[in-house]
Amino acid sequence: MRTLISTDANFDQQLTELLAFETVNDKQLLATVDDIIHQVRHQGDEAVLALTQKFDAHPAQSMQDLVLSTEQLKQAYDELDIKVQEALNTAAARIESFHERQQQPSWDYTDELGNRLGQKVTPLDSVGIYVPGGLASYPSSVLMNALPAKVAGVKEIIMVVPAPKGELNPLVLAAAYLAGVERVFTIGGAQAVAALAYGTQTIPQVDKITGPGNKYVAAAKRAVFGQVGIDMIAGPSEVLVYAEGEAEDNADWLAMDLLSQAEHDTVAQSIFVTTSEAQLKAVDAAISKALSILPKADIARESLQNRGALILVKDRQQGLEVINRVAPEHLELSLNNPEALIDDIRHAGAIFMGRHTPEAIGDYCAGPNHVLPTSGTARFSSPLGVYDFQKKSSLIYCTQAGSKPLAKVADILAMEENLEAHARSARYRSGDA
Incomplete structure (x- = not known):
């Protein structure tokens, strides 16, 4: 050292x-990941199954072999040693309690002209959480990703977790049950990220992907950003x-x-x-x-x-x-x-x-989230939180009287930017047309 x-x-x-x-700048890595994403986009389930068999040596013969039911998750939870079950419950309760304090309400106010302005906070419809598997299993990552999404009000939380040779850590499944995850697919790597981003015949497309993974996962998340949201490149x-x-x-x-x-x-x-x-x-x-x-x-x-x-x-x-x-x-x-x-x-x-x-x-x-910015990105990034599973819409509601003075300002600025239609649109409201 x-x-x-x-x-x-x-x-x-x-x-x-x-x-x-450098996390994801290797040219060969990026080329491999691009090829995997292309296969999943164009071949769907067929590609996901083949890639999972190839990279994870998974014995699955069909996509249904990669799907875990709620009953399986509950069974894993019920079979935990009581001390482990209590520890998992304590952790979940503390994480949920902390993140409940991050809730951001919608708000609005009325300005001096009588116009109503504000912000509407809405949960995402669906998110995919990636949980690492393989050499190590992280039930804590399940809780840290799923519980903030649950607190935010996300309707559908889908989890993907690799299962090399078909083996899974029961504690990961128990954590998924405790966190309210209802759909789990035993896939990992770039193919899991691609499946969540674009959807397949079996795996639904999500709005955002969160959670840490290896360099292939990180590169895939960067590649699909824009198609879906991501939390960070970990x-x-x-x-x-x-x-x-x-x-x-x-x-x-x-x-x-x-x-x-x-x-x-x-x-x-x-x-x-x-x-x-x-x-x-x-x-x-x-x-x-x-x-x-x-x-x-x-x-x-x-x-x-x-x-x-x-x-x-x-x-x-x-x-x-x-x-x-x-x-x-x-x-x-x-x-x-x-x-x-x-x-x-x-x-x-x-x-x-x-x-x-x-x-x-x-x-x-x-209680606070353990999904954190790495590689110096704490200069401009924050821990994963409820706010990552919500989006904001601006609210603008002008009265007839309140619209006129603002329309005059918009008219002037639009003309300075040489945008005639903008100016005329505002002018109709100001009464100067």
């Missing part, structure tokens, strides 16, 4: 190189842990917080930033010790070697500069007074404040 020191002459270049990562998971060597810090805790991201993927990113050289060395040693006990140590080790870093900064101000430069998906502030930094943090997907708020709690059950 590399060490960067902010006072080094080439620190800025080192940081740039550390953060450089890159590998990332965390930045910031500390200042305070006496209460525990190097083992901090090391495990970094490893909790590194174990996700060999291209996940874990960055530790501190003002204390002694703490940097202690965390480095703690990471080495922890790697000896983790089941996914090989993945975590490669992740840390590929994209991880320990960064020593001279003071808090420089630490804040690094945080805002990285714009991390997850930011942990291991400090006695984390609130003191909040006003100066401009870019972060989620901010975990204090030593007792590890990112892992946010992944599962704190």
